[in-house]
Amino acid sequence: MTFLKILGYTAGFISMTSFIPQVYKTWKVKSAKDVSIQMFIIYSTSTFLWIVYGIKSDPVQYPICVPNTIVLFLSIAQVILKIKYDRAEKNAQK
């Protein structure tokens, strides 16, 4: 494996793991007031397009498909948690 390939895989792996601390934090503090839901919706859209890109490539590009699938799930989880806790906070203020 070349230096460049290792670099690419490392970069991909790191960007993939980056969403974990945000989802974990939201789940732990049960609040995502300051988190932008737009960011995660837009990011989910882009990961979805990357997955299609990877699948449509010939041969199928697993290094693109796999990390983006994981990030898509994390990103959607973040959107769901954000909606959930924003709603809970709103109800609590009533």
Added chain:
Amino acid sequence: MTFLKILGYTAGFISMTSFIPQVYKTWKVKSAKDVSIQMFIIYSTSTFLWIVYGIKSDPVQYPICVPNTIVLFLSIAQVILKIKYDRAEKNAQK
């Protein structure tokens, strides 16, 4: 330009813009309590590695370098804003 290339550029462009709403929100509400600083530090690291990857590629891959440079700046801006507003909030509580 092939369908696949257009798809790749679209996906890249969308992921690039995704960080704008978060930075804007933090700057506007002047709070980033619920935002994970780890996420943005890790993401900055990955964009930096992608930039190196793009530069070290032969020929230089501008579609990788350019969007990642923009996201690197946005991601660092988010880290700085987070530190700034967390500190301001802490001082206000004293």
